[in-house]
Amino acid sequence: MALDLRPGERVYQEIKQAILSGEFVILQRLDIDKLAAQFGVSATPVRYGLAILAAERLVKLNSSRVYQVAFWSEQELRELYQWRQRLTKWALQSYVPEAAPAMSPDADYAGVYLTVMGHIDRNANTEARRAGRSADERLQQALRAEDDALPGALDELHRIAALLDRGGAPLANKLRRYFDRRISHCALIRSAAHAKAMPNNGA
């Protein structure tokens, strides 16, 4: 598959992966010439990749027309959590209880989150599922911070995972509380995400 990718698509995939993995941090400036040198391509495929990432809102063009890894305002983060909560609530309407695929006990927080959400979303409307995946990508750097900012966050997720084979009101209630907690703590989560990005912030 990698062989078939055009340079722009390859660069898109690589920058996206670097953002999702946290290698490129919040607010990091994405200099087109430096990225071109890093990926061994011209500026054109880098512009192509960044344009798609901007459409996906993983990067933003700032007022000086420089691309940066996106960072949410507190209000944006709150609306993003509310949106994910709503999508999850809707997905539960077509959820058929079944245990989630086995997770390694030392899976990290973001990994457990994505497994649980992907499992809940699997029978949902295609558009809703795609919207959920896109929201999760944009929340990725918040997920990494939730685990620092919210005591017991990983246990909370494991308790949700343990209810997946039962479904119904217990699962719905736990998920509601899960998102309510994030919605009411988004200032804290945002600070933690920002702090995590500091040490190697290229800005």
Added chain:
Amino acid sequence: MALDLRPGERVYQEIKQAILSGEFVILQRLDIDKLAAQFGVSATPVRYGLAILAAERLVKLNSSRVYQVAFWSEQELRELYQWRQRLTKWALQSYVPEAAPAMSPDADYAGVYLTVMGHIDRNANTEARRAGRSADERLQQALRAEDDALPGALDELHRIAALLDRGGAPLANKLRRYFDRRISHCALIRSAAHAKAMPNNGA
């Protein structure tokens, strides 16, 4: 504003406008060299614009790696209507009744639809509002066909518009029936959209 747009952004805007207005029809092939000649630019900004439009799912890259104006399968169209119905239902929870801006009595169907939906969505969660706008863009060529395929479709919209200053259950019920009708007639709407695209189909 137009002066500030880079070639790729300008080409993106122009192709998008041509798709939304119906100048570029369903399944029309978008040849990169022809578009470049048409817009007086090189292939690069055209590729840039098409890549963003593909991310927005207004165009698709087919199996021969040629871009075409997107066309939904019946199932995709059904899920898209269900999705829009769901977003509208959610938006109604934060809807404050108020008459829609005055519409010209000879406004076309798509124009009335977009005014009504924009009005309902105006207090909704930002993510939901954006998802609604994106769904409406992707539904644009269906909207044009609804008016042919469903008798009284324009009157139906005007009756919804007339309830906007009351809100509540009457508005919610009418909107539910509005989308239910489209969901159950999406095969018909899809055929009508396809037929409309025939005469000047560049494919």
